[in-house]
Amino acid sequence: xxxxxxxxxxxxxxxxxxxxxxxxxxxxxxxxxxxxxxxxxxxxxxxxxxxxxxxxxxxxxxxxxxxxxxxxxxxxxxxxxxxxxxxxxxxxxxxxxx
Numbered sequence: 001x002x003x004x005x006x007x008x009x010x011x012x013x014x015x016x017x018x019x020x021x022x023x024x025x026x027x028x029x030x031x032x033x034x035x036x037x038x039x040x041x042x043x044x045x046x047x048x049x050x051x052x053x054x055x056x057x058x059x060x061x062x063x064x065x066x067x068x069x070x071x072x073x074x075x076x077x078x079x080x081x082x083x084x085x086x087x088x089x090x091x092x093x094x095x096x097x098x
Contacts, residue, residue, distance in 0.1 A: 007033030007075035009090065011066065012040045012049040015081030017057070023079075024058035031061055033073035040066040071097035 006023060010016040011034035023029050040048035046062040067073060069082065069090050078094055080087060 003030040004028055004077055005030055005032040005075040007031070007035060007073040007078040008081060009035050009069045009078055009087075009094075010081035010083070011045065011061075012036040013081055013083070014052050017049070017051065017053050017081075019079045019081050020058055020061055021053055021055075024060065029077075031058075031064070033067060033075045033078075034061060034064050035067045035069035035073060038068070041068055042066065 006029045008016050008019045008023075008031065011020060013036070016036070020031060020034075023031050034045050036048065043066055044062065045064050045066055046057060048066045049057065051057045071094055080091055082090060
């Protein structure tokens with residue numbers, strides 16, 4: 001069975017980092033897209049993110065380029081670690097995009 005491709009919104013923040021950490025080597029999910037604010041977009045995750053959790057960032061995400069938090073992303077499902085003050089319209093956009 002193929003893994004479900006997932007994206008993380010707010011990937012450079014503490015909640016997004018925790019999502020990434022929890023999904024690392026998951027048997028059913030593969031992180032294929034990372035999205036964050038314009039300060040991080042266009043850069044590899046390892047350069048865009050100041051890792052705040054114990055240990056190192058998952059190596060499979062290091063080279064993923066951070067994208068804008070808007071559809072489409074190269075994934076089947078998104079997890080949102082966005083702050084509440086910006087999450088509403090962005091998450092609504094993903095829901096409407098299917």
